[in-house]
Amino acid sequence: MGTIVRVSPSAFSNSLQITVYDDDLKPGMPPAVYEYILTGLGSSIFAVDQRGYVYLNVPYINADPPNPTTYQLHIEAREVNTTPIRSSEPMSVIIHIMDVNDNPPRFSSAFYMANVSAKGINRPVIKVYATDNDAGKNAQISYHLVSVSDGAYENFWYDSDTHQLNAVGNLKAGERYEVSIDIN
Structure with missing residues (x-):
């Protein structure tokens, strides 16, 4: 044969x-x-x-x-x-069998809420992690900080290695900030 x-x-x-x-x-x-x-x-x-x-x-x-x-x-x-x-x-x-990218990445929750001190240099806010049910390179996820309310974009950053949202510098005490993170 x-x-x-x-x-x-x-x-x-x-x-x-x-x-x-x-x-x-x-x-x-x-x-x-x-x-x-x-x-x-x-x-x-x-x-x-x-x-x-x-x-x-x-x-x-x-x-x-x-x-x-x-x-x-x-x-x-x-x-x-x-x-x-x-x-x-x-x-x-x-x-x-080659995997196709047929599953979108998903956060474990649609919304996260956390508290953080208003003052400080660099402090953790919350872990935000997504999963993707694909395999190999199709399961790789990139995270992008899209927007932060009240003009505070420079006061937040996302660490993709630790999946940690961090606050940097001083924030307004008592203020609520909405942070949007995009995944793909």
């Missing part, structure tokens, strides 16, 4: 075709028909058609954690309508 990769209409992947080399067939004999037996992780998710093309046998695969992103299939070709049944040795195919 060998494999041939063919470019398909998909923007994300190529089609994989399993090709059977059957030394039992002599010139002038009709071509053999094969069925493909799949075992291993993913054998219920993928299938092989009669032309040998591996295809997805479910509407989609969720590659977000904690779902697997690598599947190892063991594929065996069997001749149809032959006695005795003739089968190939199983071959292994490893399929890696």
